[in-house]
Amino acid sequence: MSALTKAGLSESLFLELGLSKKDAKSLVESFFSTISDVLEEGHPVKLSNLGNFDLRDKEARPGRNPKTMEVKEVKARRVVTFHAGQKLKALVEASVD
């Protein structure tokens, strides 16, 4: 059971939408790189049917290396979170056998 990758998405655009292999590959690359660029600029991204990519700033907190028990500060950081939209959530929940 192999995962879907950029290659699989390009192949699908080629087979099902009839884009040339070159255009299909460019579109897949551009889709993901544009989302990354926009997030990097500080804009959350909302894609109806898929979900929302949000940005969250996390404060610094004391952390611990569980192996050595050494205490070290986890620095303040910005993270991206994803929340599936209503439609995807409903479809996935209904997919339980």
Add this chain to the structure above:
Amino acid sequence: MIIKSELVSQISRKLTQLTERDISQGVAHIIDKICHTLIHQKRVEIRGFGAFSLHYRPARLAHNPKTGEKLHTQPKYAVHFKAGKEMRERINAMIGKPILKEDLNKAGEE
């Protein structure tokens, strides 16, 4: 915040060899394909961007907080996204910069 139509315009500014209609259909197709893959309980792995997968949530005993009534939830799957290394590093490097929650189109009109 940006939505799908704005994403399509941004892509079409970069991929001038494709029509905006091709890009709009292509984006919809990519999103559909990701959803279908997840529904069939397969992972989606995009190098540098991140991976979508399903996490199993077993049935559990829950309470309705209003009525106090006990109930068993149905087992279900939840969509999980883990940002890739490149995405994590690029996003983290922007800490301290504002998060722009307002709609990009509306902000541009003012």
